[in-house]
Amino acid sequence: MNITTMTRQYITERLNNKVREDGRGMLSYRGITIKPGFIPNAEGSAEVNIGHTKIMAGIKIAVGTPMPDKPEEGSMMTAAELLPLAYHKYDAGPPSAEAVELSRVIDRGIRAANVIDMAKLFIEEEKVWSVFVDIYVLNYDGNLFDAGTIGAMAALLTARMPKYEDGKVIREGNLGRLEIINTCASSTFAKIGKTIVLDADANEEDFSDARLTITTDEKYIRAMQKGLGGSFYTSEVEGLIDTSFEKSKELIKRIKEAASGD
Amino acid sequence: MEKLELLINGKRLDGRAMDELRKISITASPIRNATGSAYIEWGNNKILAAVYGPREALPRHTADPDRAVVKCRYTMAPFSSLEEHGRPGMNRRAIEISKVTKEVFENVILLDLFPGTSIDIFVEVLQSDGGTRAAGITCASVALAASGIPMRDMPYAVSAGKVGETVILDLNKIEDNYSDADMPMAINPRNKEVTLLQMDGELTKDHFKQAVEMILKSGEAITKLQKEALRLPYEKAQERYNR
Amino acid sequence: MKKLVTPGEVLSDKPLRIDNSLVEEGKTISTIMGMYDDQTSSLIPIEGLWYPRPGEKVIGVIEEARLNTCNVALNAPYKGIIILKFSEVNMVNNDIIEATVKELDKTGTIVLSRPKVLYGGKIMAVKPSKVPRILGKENTMITQVSQSTKASISVGMNGLVWVKGGDVDLATKAINQIVEEAHVSGLTDRIAAMLKSKQQ
Incomplete structure (x- = not known):
């Protein structure tokens, strides 16, 4: 499909009457499935579906050099690919600003929540483990931020920890898990006209004026990102923070359940 | 490279016979946004293929006023291999595989029907274990059939190779690394036309003939799986309402 | 008997004139996935693309309204165009329209006539x-x-x-x-x- 299927007038009228196209509540998620361990070759992986949005998160862990300011800690790098097979508007080529923002917002939440115990990733002087988180978008239908964070978390929670012996990386056999000390999740809201919805699908994102992602763990807000040209009032943001904590709690539970089943 | 024994007591390391395929399963239409798509698990390979189009060929100068142009992009996810973190996107190997894959489908798509447009085929290797180009072509073939783009046949691909003096079918990663020859082929099953042929290593003409025989024989099974994948969603829907 | 066929499947050993098929070496071959009825020799596509035929009704979205012409997105291999001097309808970008196919011209554009704006919906x-x-x-x-x-x-x-x-x-x-x-x-x-x- 390569056309906008709804007029702005139609969608705002429906939202003003508190009706979403798929019959959901304004602050409800679509169905979410989390399948960790999809790619056994990767140290960790997870496929996440939110409605028709489908992403794959993959974790590779490799030996690298530490960041100059943190010589005794490991590192994490997050990248997101908006694959051209996922949507007619995505094209091949270097990462778009959209993809870079997506990867940085996911990265920031996980980093700020201290999900990985970075000190444990020290090997020896000038050698640490680097954790690569790759978010692959396979079908786009809105809300890549939450899908990406769920995928990254589920993949990290189930990741194997390679060993470093005699200058060689051992990735198979009897390995422990990557040590994870916190879990976070994000909630992304879209504002269309005056209405705010959670987990916008592609049609709703098409007409969104503003977007807000709030990443929390069970205690703190860990990252926020407002996007697009529109605006939120601070009172609205305060309300959305409450909603985020509530939703994150549920999502974190779901992520942990999925991960423990792997 | 250190030599590794690939054949022990007449069996391959994974227990297969010389002319035995790995386990293959194909699902049609996993990607909702695409005109057509397919997912294949071939041994430990996990590959997605999606087709978009025919659509306006962009940039404009790539369009052919007399026929559709086929574009193909084969890429491997950075987490797809058991080794190091890969680089996303196209390297020289991916560019070549994309080109030969494109040529397989140029042969079968009825390009004259859609002049000025492009048909875009994307092959994404999520997990690799040898033979990804062949698995990718087999998968993309199902994606094209599911898209409704007219084709005069539904190609499949598989590779054969050689260990010592023994010809083997469908090399996995470790066999590919240590074998004496590898030869992927794509075939139009109806007329047995060859639309992709690559080879490296050492083969006699006799080895080649044995390899072709294995490839053609295994093709019957692969074609059957492709057709079943396409029929399944419709037969399921019919079954549900027959009850 | 009706049966489900896939691209490349032989429908008949004789050359027949059937939509969505072609004849190669005297045999009739399906080019699509469809339901084939050998009694009536008809092949109904299960998966198939739209190929514009004159007189057909289409729905589209105005992509670019200009002074004399409008480009129309049709979710099809080709774009539509409306030449405005033939109509009195006033159209702006993102309007949903209903129109009739006049022809597929040589540049690969679907020329549309009798446009009508569909408001809302x-x-x-x-x-x-x-x-x-x-x-x-x-x-x-x-x-x-x-x-x-x-x-x-x-x-x-x-x-x-x-x-x-x-x-x-x-x-x-x-x-x-x-x-x-x-x-x-x-x-x-x-x-x-x-x-x-x-x-x-």
């Missing part, structure tokens, strides 16, 4: 191969959906369906069900039953 995109089922024999299916839901519905041969007013959600549900079960027999009765059960 939404578009559903379906596979063009399912459009005949949505319409039904002599439009019986779509009339049934429209009457039961009080929705205005316009179906384009290009696979875009415009829906407005009445019970939009029930109409959407019915159309989705038709698309999903297009090749399962007894469709008309099932849709009638579904509409009836949901009508209150």
